[in-house]
Amino acid sequence: MSTLTLRYEVPGDDFTRAGEASSDVKRKLKQLGYNPEAIRKVAIAMYEGEINMVIHAGGGEATVDIDPKQVKIVLTDHGPGIPDVGKAMQEGWSTAPDNVRNLGFGAGMGLPNIKKYTDELRIDTKVGEGTSLFMTVYA
Amino acid sequence: MTVNEVVRILNATVLVEGDMETEIKTACGSDMMSDVLAFVKDQALLLTGLCNPQVIRTAEMMDMRCVVFVRGKDIDESIKNLARTRDIIVLKTGYRMFTACGLLFAGGLRGECEEK
Ligand SMILES: Nc1ncnc2c1ncn2[C@@H]1O[C@H](COP(=O)(O)OP(=O)(O)OP(=O)(O)O)[C@@H](O)[C@H]1O
Numbered sequence: 001m002s003t004l005t006l007r008y009e010v011p012g013d014d015f016t017r018a019g020e021a022s023s024d025v026k027r028k029l030k031q032l033g034y035n036p037e038a039i040r041k042v043a044i045a046m047y048e049g050e051i052n053m054v055i056h057a058g059g060g061e062a063t064v065d066i067d068p069k070q071v072k073i074v075l076t077d078h079g080p081g082i083p084d085v086g087k088a089m090q091e092g093w094s095t096a097p098d099n100v101r102n103l104g105f106g107a108g109m110g111l112p113n114i115k116k117y118t119d120e121l122r123i124d125t126k127v128g129e130g131t132s133l134f135m136t137v138y139a
Numbered sequence: 140m141t142v143n144e145v146v147r148i149l150n151a152t153v154l155v156e157g158d159m160e161t162e163i164k165t166a167c168g169s170d171m172m173s174d175v176l177a178f179v180k181d182q183a184l185l186l187t188g189l190c191n192p193q194v195i196r197t198a199e200m201m202d203m204r205c206v207v208f209v210r211g212k213d214i215d216e217s218i219k220n221l222a223r224t225r226d227i228i229v230l231k232t233g234y235r236m237f238t239a240c241g242l243l244f245a246g247g248l249r250g251e252c253e254e255k
């Protein structure tokens with residue numbers, strides 16, 4: 001298996017479609033016979049990130065590089081950015097409005113969960129410009 | 140217990156069929172998908188009062204086998220279709236969350252709290 005690169009647009013205006021990219025990645029990894037534990041980590045971390053792009057940033061793009069050793073996921077949006085990443089990484093810290101909570105999200109658990117399920121995580125963010133998440137999960 | 144037994148205990152309607160003999164050992168109940176993603180480990184069954192496609196996606200990401208919608212709400216066709224393509228069984232019960240969970244617990248299903 002050489003490196004396989006997948007790219008997705010994540011639309012920001014359709015909550016019902018959030019997670020399509022993560023779902024597709026999960027199915028591709030299964031087809032490749034990837035390690036199930038790694039698939040689960042990729043699926044959960046990417047899904048949390050994808051939901052965040054939709055509910056906090058008006059959508060974005062996802063690029064996923066799969067090779068036999070690791071899966072690298074880059075999620076980039078041009079949303080409002082995160083003013084205080086340290087705070088955002090705390091469990092329970094959320095700026096999600098009530099309508100997001102009514103959809104079943106907004107408990108402030110996503111970023112800590114991404115941290116938990118990835119082997120490497122970097123967050124580049126600038127207020128007013130956007131956010132990029134670089135995640136790596138080892139096979 | 141099997142999914143068939145879950146159906147019987149909850150007097151549930153089967154909205155999306157699957158392998159009804161699938162063995163279920165643990166379950167969780169939540170309306171917050173954030174919490175399911177963060178706290179659930181190996182639960183095969185999700186009970187929820189939330190009715191949107193992200194319920195099915197959350198179950199998919201967590202490798203769950205069966206979703207039970209409580210309080211007998213009408214479930215959108217798009218939600219059922221998504222579950223069908225992801226091989227997730229979907230049930231609907233008239234019981235509310237507390238009662239549905241209690242009935243399954245009394246029937247032998249457990250949550251994850253046992254470990255603590
Ligand atoms: N892509 C993003 N763009 C802008 N802000 C973000 C982004 N991702 C996260 N945030 C900010 O960080 C906070 C914490 O994110 P986190 O994913 O942990 O929780 P949440 O999305 O609010 O709730 P949950 O993930 O539990 O549904 C968010 O409430 C939001 O303020």
Ligand SMILES: [Mg+2]
Pocket residue numbers: 048051052106109110111
């Ligand atoms: Mg989140």
